[in-house]
Amino acid sequence: MSQRTRLVILSLATLAILAAGLIAFRYVPDDTFITLRYARNVLRGEGFVFNPGERVEGYSNFLWLLIVVFAGKLGFPLVGAARTLSLLFSLGTLALVARAARPDDASEGASPGWREAIGTVLPSAMLAASP
16 A cells, blocks of 8 residues: 555544544634624624724734634625634644654655554644544
8 A cells, every 4th residue: 555545544534533523513612703793893894893882802813803804805604704714724734734744755765654654644633633
């Protein structure tokens, strides 16, 4: 079995772990709703406020807020956009972690086996299993 096949099998197992976590922990944290309320008020022209007329900074994630506002400006529903973008960023993070964990091919003398494949995918699998 080739190294590529091993990585594909283990990557699919990692995605299955992520999917199981998304199904088991299907909730939206309260901090997300705070961000969505700020985004809704920005889209309504009230500015970056939780309650119109009260100028209090209550969000903890300004860049994420801007991304969600941008998705709302494009016409996407805020909750759906936040969930979809969160999933896409999670997948991107898992891919970056797997890439960072991959050993340098030039330094490998022998043909890589399951140990190397698991070592490459294990950090991503552990991250995917962490809700």
